[in-house]
Amino acid sequence: MSGGIPMVESRDEAAPRARFWARWRTWWHPVWVIVRRELRDQRRDWRILTPLVGLTLFFPVLMLFTANRMVAFVQRFGAELIAERLFPFLLLIVGFFPLSISLVIALESFAGERERGTIEPLLVAPITDGQFYVGKLLAVLVLPLLASYLGVAALLLSLYVRTGWYPDVALLIVVVALVTAKAVVMISGAMVVSTQATSVRSANLLASLIIIPIALLLQNEATLLLWRRMDVLWYYVAALLVVAVLLTRTGLAHFNREGLLGRDLDALNLGWAWRTFWGAFWGQAPSLRAWYREQIGPNLRALRVPLLLMAGLLVVAVVIGAHLTNTYLNQIPDDVLLANMPDRDEMVTNLAGLRGPLTFFGGGRWSARAILAHNLRAIALVSLLGVLSYGVAGVLVLLLPFALLGAGQALITRVGLMSVPAYWLAFVLPHGIFEIPAVLLLGAALLRLGAAWASPARGQSLGAFWLRALAQWAQVLVGVVLPLFVLAAIAEAWLTPRVAVWVLLHQLP
Amino acid sequence: MIKAQGLAKVFDDFWAVHDVTLDIPPGTVLALLGPNGAGKTTTVRMLASVLRPTRGHAWVAGYDVRTQPLAVRAHVGVLTEHHALYRRMSVYEYLDFFADLYRLTPKQKQVRIERWLTFFGLWDFRNHRVGGLSKGMRQKLALSRALLHEPPVLLLDEPTSAMDPESARRVREAIARLRSDERAILICTHNLTEAETLADRVAIIRRGRIIAQGTPSELKARYLGPPEFRVTFARGWDGHPPSIPGLRITRWDGRSLSYRTANPARDNPAVLRTLMDMGLDIVALEEVPRSLEEVYLKVMAQAAQAEAAQATAPADVDAVTEEV
Numbered sequence: 001m002s003g004g005i006p007m008v009e010s011r012d013e014a015a016p017r018a019r020f021w022a023r024w025r026t027w028w029h030p031v032w033v034i035v036r037r038e039l040r041d042q043r044r045d046w047r048i049l050t051p052l053v054g055l056t057l058f059f060p061v062l063m064l065f066t067a068n069r070m071v072a073f074v075q076r077f078g079a080e081l082i083a084e085r086l087f088p089f090l091l092l093i094v095g096f097f098p099l100s101i102s103l104v105i106a107l108e109s110f111a112g113e114r115e116r117g118t119i120e121p122l123l124v125a126p127i128t129d130g131q132f133y134v135g136k137l138l139a140v141l142v143l144p145l146l147a148s149y150l151g152v153a154a155l156l157l158s159l160y161v162r163t164g165w166y167p168d169v170a171l172l173i174v175v176v177a178l179v180t181a182k183a184v185v186m187i188s189g190a191m192v193v194s195t196q197a198t199s200v201r202s203a204n205l206l207a208s209l210i211i212i213p214i215a216l217l218l219q220n221e222a223t224l225l226l227w228r229r230m231d232v233l234w235y236y237v238a239a240l241l242v243v244a245v246l247l248t249r250t251g252l253a254h255f256n257r258e259g260l261l262g263r264d265l266d267a268l269n270l271g272w273a274w275r276t277f278w279g280a281f282w283g284q285a286p287s288l289r290a291w292y293r294e295q296i297g298p299n300l301r302a303l304r305v306p307l308l309l310m311a312g313l314l315v316v317a318v319v320i321g322a323h324l325t326n327t328y329l330n331q332i333p334d335d336v337l338l339a340n341m342p343d344r345d346e347m348v349t350n351l352a353g354l355r356g357p358l359t360f361f362g363g364g365r366w367s368a369r370a371i372l373a374h375n376l377r378a379i380a381l382v383s384l385l386g387v388l389s390y391g392v393a394g395v396l397v398l399l400l401p402f403a404l405l406g407a408g409q410a411l412i413t414r415v416g417l418m419s420v421p422a423y424w425l426a427f428v429l430p431h432g433i434f435e436i437p438a439v440l441l442l443g444a445a446l447l448r449l450g451a452a453w454a455s456p457a458r459g460q461s462l463g464a465f466w467l468r469a470l471a472q473w474a475q476v477l478v479g480v481v482l483p484l485f486v487l488a489a490i491a492e493a494w495l496t497p498r499v500a501v502w503v504l505l506h507q508l509p
Numbered sequence: 510m511i512k513a514q515g516l517a518k519v520f521d522d523f524w525a526v527h528d529v530t531l532d533i534p535p536g537t538v539l540a541l542l543g544p545n546g547a548g549k550t551t552t553v554r555m556l557a558s559v560l561r562p563t564r565g566h567a568w569v570a571g572y573d574v575r576t577q578p579l580a581v582r583a584h585v586g587v588l589t590e591h592h593a594l595y596r597r598m599s600v601y602e603y604l605d606f607f608a609d610l611y612r613l614t615p616k617q618k619q620v621r622i623e624r625w626l627t628f629f630g631l632w633d634f635r636n637h638r639v640g641g642l643s644k645g646m647r648q649k650l651a652l653s654r655a656l657l658h659e660p661p662v663l664l665l666d667e668p669t670s671a672m673d674p675e676s677a678r679r680v681r682e683a684i685a686r687l688r689s690d691e692r693a694i695l696i697c698t699h700n701l702t703e704a705e706t707l708a709d710r711v712a713i714i715r716r717g718r719i720i721a722q723g724t725p726s727e728l729k730a731r732y733l734g735p736p737e738f739r740v741t742f743a744r745g746w747d748g749h750p751p752s753i754p755g756l757r758i759t760r761w762d763g764r765s766l767s768y769r770t771a772n773p774a775r776d777n778p779a780v781l782r783t784l785m786d787m788g789l790d791i792v793a794l795e796e797v798p799r800s801l802e803e804v805y806l807k808v809m810a811q812a813a814q815a816e817a818a819q820a821t822a823p824a825d826v827d828a829v830t831e832e833v
Contacts, residue, residue, distance in 0.1 A: 033609040037595070044597045117593030121654060124557045125610045126583035257559045272522050464521060 030127040034135030035142070038109075042143050048105060055097040056147040060155040063090040064162060071163055087165055088175055088225045094151040095179035096218060099186060102144030103207060106190030109136045111203040114260055123257045133255045137191055137248070145183050152179065174233050178221060181240035186210055188247035195255045196462065246390055250454045254462055276464050280471035296479040299472055306444035306451075310395070314440065317399035321406025329414050341415045348504050351497045366497075372489035375435075379477070379485070382442065391443075391450025398443045418503065426503035431491035438484035445476040510535045510662055510693030511556060515565035517717075518551050525551040527717040528565070533710070535661070535691040538684065540704035542697075542805055543714035549697040550590050552714070553664045556695070557587045570662045570693075583611070586655035588665040590697075592648045596640030600631055600650055603639055604657060611658040625653035629679065644671040652680060656687075663687060663694045669703060681707060705801040713808050716816075721808045729799050732807045735771035737797040740780065742766075743790035751783045767797065 042048050067090060113119035122132065152175065160166045167175070189210040190203075197203035217236075224233050285291035329337065342350065378397070386394025405428060412423050424432075452469035511533040518526040526548040533539045541549050554560040556569055558578035567574040570584035595603060601622060608618040626632040629649035639647065648671045655663065668684065669677035684707055688694055698704050704711060705725055713721040721728060730736070742764055750761040753768075756776055760767035766784070770776040777794065784791060 029612070030610055033606065037598075037606050040602075041595065041597055117589075117591035118595055120559075120589040120591065121587070121594075121607065121651070122610075123559050124582055124585070124587040124589070125607065126579050126612075127610060128579065258561065261554060261559060269521065275522070 027131065030125075030131045031135040031138065034122075034127075034132065035139045038136065038139030039142060042105065042139075048101060048143075052098055052101050052144065052147050055101065056151045057154070059094050059097050060151055060158055063094050063155050064158040066090065067159060068162060084165060085226050085228065087159060088167060088171055089222045090159075091152050091155060091167070091175045092178060092218070092221060092225065094155045095148045095175065096182065098144050098147035098151055099179070099183045101147070102140055102183060103186050103190050103210065105144070106140040106187045107194050107197075107203040107207055108200055109140055109191065110194040110255075110260065111197040111200045112194075115199050119260060123261065129255050129257070130252060133191070133195075133252050137187065137251075140187050140191070141183060145180065148179055148183065149176070152176065170230060174230055174237070175225075177237045178233065178240075181237045181244065182214060182217070184244040185240050185247065186214055188244045188251060192247055192251040192254070195251055195259065246454060253454050256462075259462055273463070273467060276467045277471050277474075280468040281474055292479065295475055299475050300441070300480070303441065303444045303448060303476070306447040307440055309447065310440050310443040313395065313399055313443070314402050314436075317402035318406035318409070321403030322410040323406075324403075325407040325410035326414070329410065338415060341411075341417075344417065344504055347417070348501050351501045351504070366493060368489045368493035371492050372486060375485045375489060379442065379481070383446070383477075386446035386450060389450070390453055391446040391448075394446045395443045398439050398446075402439075422503055426500040427496065430495040430499045431488045434484045434491060435488035438481045438488060441476055441484075442481045445473045445481075449473045510537075510571075511539075511567070511569050511695060513552075513556065513565065513567040516552065516555055516562050516567055517564035518548075518555055518560060519563040524717050526555065529714070529717075529719050531695075531712060531719070531722075533693040533695060535693050536688055537709045538688050538694045538696060538707050539710045539712060540696050540698055540708035541712050541714060542699075542701065542704060542801075544809070547714045548717040549714060550666060551717075553587065553590075553666055553695065553697060556581075557585050557664055558582050570660075583658070584660050585662045585664055586658065586660040588652055588655045588663075588668055590666040592644075592651040592671070594639045594647055594650060596638065598639055599636050600626065600639060600642070601635040603650065604654060607654050608657055613658060621657055621659070622653075625656055628683065629653055629676075645673055645676050648672055649676060649680070652683070656683075661692055663692055665694065666697045667699070668696060669698075669700065677703075701800065701802045701805055711801065713805060715809060715812050720812045721804075725801055725804075728801070728804045728808075730771075732804045732811075733799050735769045736773065737767055737769050737799070738773065738777060738780075738794060739765055739767045739797050740784060740794050741792045742784075743792050746787075746789060748787075751780075751787055753780060753783055756780065 067087060070086060110119070113122070127135075156166065156172075190207065193206045193209065194203050197206060217240075221233065221236060224236070281295075282291060283295045285294050382394040382397045384394075385397060386392075408427065409420055409423050412418055413420055418426065428436075449469055449472075452466070511531060513529055513531040516526060516529040516531075517524065529548070529552055531539065531552075541552065543549050551560060555562050555574060556567055558569070558574045558581040561575065569581045572580040572584065574581050595606075598606065604622045604626070605618060608622065613621065622635075623632065626635055629652065631646060631649055631653070634642065634646065639650065642650065648668075652665075652668060655665070663684075665684070669680050672680060681703065684694060684696070688707075688709075696704065696707065708725065710722065710724055711728055712719050721732070723731065737759060739760075745763045747763060750758055750766060753776075756768050756770060756779075758766065758768045766780075768776075768780065773796075781791065781794065
């Protein structure tokens with residue numbers, strides 16, 4: 001009896017595990033089937049194999065020649081250290097070249113199959129979109145990455161044999177990690193392009209979106225390798241992996257059979273695009289008032305979560321700005337600091353000079369018009385960066401002024417000019433009443449737009465989905481953010497300098 | 510086995526398929542006829558759960574195409590419009606790859622690949638690269654792929670379009686055999702003779718709408734009127750044509766008589782009796798053949814007229830616009 005109970009228990013315990021592994025195997029089975037087929041196909045295609053083998057074998061030889069020449073050159077000046085600092089860069093280059101082939105294969109993976117018509121039998125097979133996408137992704141990654149590692153290994157061996165140089169383990173790991181992370185980013189980016197492109201030609205045209213940032217990144221990594229900033233390079237690896245995850249998520253979210261088999265996306269239907277955008281932007285509102293009530297109201301209510309996130313980020317930016325400034329200021333002796341800071345009277349004089357005339361279009365650099373023009377340029381930059389980076393870069397730019405406000409707060413309180421509340425009351429609040437909500441809303445709308453890039457377009461075409469997401473963002477921008485920035489510019493030109501002068505003159509605590 | 514109700518598909522603002530209703534029970538072949546761009550392929554793709562219907566519902570092999578796409582795809586065999594195959598694979602490898610995707614066991618794979626390759630005369634080419642096959646052979650290979658997992662439902666887009674007459678006949682035989690195995694088969698074709706030979710039912714689609722549906726004989730009766738019969742005489746006859754109450758004579762040239770009747774069982778013996786009473790020697794009585802092509806052209810012409818009339822009616826234009 002007693003022997004039977006544990007058996008039953010162990011079977012019960014084993015059952016969920018067995019089910020999990022059965023599901024795991026079931027899910028991965030078609031993925032491996034696709035990977036196997038793709039690899040077999042790549043192996044038989046001389047147009048892939050020839051450059052891959054060439055780049056893997058030729059570049060280590062070229063790099064070895066470069067290394068020898070470099071060592072010979074720097075030895076004449078007794079600067080062997082410089083040559084050794086350049087060797088890791090050569091490893092990075094040798095690892096990168098075979099990856100360029102992966103870009104070609106990845107760009108071709110969906111667009112090429114679509115163009116040749118071979119994709120449809122796969123799409124009618126009982127596999128999920130995820131299995132199909134992951135299968136293609138892995139298949140594209142394997143061969144170039146192996147070639148890349150092979151190239152790095154070949155160069156390492158050659159360098160050791162010819163110059164006796166070998167990297168420390170940390171350096172080797174970071175180089176391999178960088179090569180791998182770049183491969184994953186390039187391929188996941190190329191896969192996104194390939195799923196959305198209607199032909200190999202259009203996919204290749206869009207490839208510059210991947211090649212240019214990666215080329216810039218490579219140069220940056222080379223500089224950091226020269227300076228041996230391994231800590232920063234690890235941040236690069238982490239950032240690249242985050243980008244790869246975002247791109248893969250975007251690719252999976254927007255990969256759908258409809259897009260691959262639906263109408264030809266090359267056909268630019270501006271009339272339809274405008275109708276879709278305008279339908280989502282204006283809706284059925286008969287008047288401006290109704291538009292605010294029917295469109296803007298629900299839109300703002302839907303922004304609650306990104307608004308909370310954005311508010312938290314703004315606070316963090318202020319705190320970081322104040323903290324970093326304090327850390328820096330603590331290293332400066334008080335007398336030096338005070339000698340370089342304007343006193344109260346000087347500040348009053350300066351601020352009095354900033355007071356703009358009470359006309360919107362008149363005035364110089366500190367007029368309401370000029371402030372608004374500056375803010376509009378900033379909004380354009382923030383929007384552009386936000387659209388290109390899932391909202392992240394745009395939000396980072398929006399956070400910068402708040403970090404500066406934190407820095408100003410730290411500086412002004414350190415020299416004892418005024419208290420923290422007085423600082424915010426004098427310099428921020430008069431126009432911040434309008435500008436801070438505008439920034440919060442702009443950032444939140446950008447974060448939502450960024451999230452939309454990586455969300456599946458259920459029940460609608462990708463074009464319609466993106467146009468509607470863009471229209472939602474534009475509603476917030478046009479309906480709320482821009483009017484708030486106009487008010488903020490007027491307040492900043494007319495009110496803020498006056499309030500600041502008043503606070504300084506009355507020596508509020 | 511295939512049931513579609515009010516199926517519609519909109520691409521952005523273009524209605525590719527509009528309110529398609531079909532019912533194909535097991536052991537039935539339905540031919541979906543229509544000009545290029547009529548919505549045949551979009552209908553097939555919706556039934557194969559590749560495209561999601563914008564409106565309406567469809568069940569294939571008992572599974573809902575909206576909510577059970579994997580089950581639907583596991584139970585349909587689809588011959589796609591373009592028979593593009595992986596050129597660098599061998600014939601056997603190609604089928605082996607799809608057999609793996611459909612999760613056939615090694616034994617099933619071996620048996621079925623050999624069976625279908627042999628049936629279509631491709632067994633001797635099993636180790637040849639697909640790229641080296643002729644267009645017809647590739648089409649037969651694509652058809653083998655669609656049949657590999659022995660699906661209860663077949664959706665075949667132009668199954669014989671690139672084939673020589675002998676191969677096309679083999680395919681037609683295969684389809685007839687598959688129908689007798691109680692499979693539901695939908696064929697999209699421009700070949701009206703083939704449709705007439707194979708199909709139990711015919712649906713004609715134009716601009717995304719089914720404009721006529723029925724058995725070939727039902728459609729002929731509906732669009733071409735009652736069947737026409739012709740009696741041929743041994744010798745010429747100079748007199749007047751015979752007068753038979755209720756009979757509509759369509760042609761009389763002294764050597765033959767043609768007439769239409771909705772009730773041949775009643776009228777044909779009466780006609781023969783009358784002619785023989787007149788002393789005419791009768792050589793043959795036959796039904797005048799009427800092709801599906803005539804039906805198709807007539808249906809299309811009527812639909813074009815109706816569309817032209819609708820386009821000039823302001824109320825109808827408003828209704829269509831509102832719907833879009």
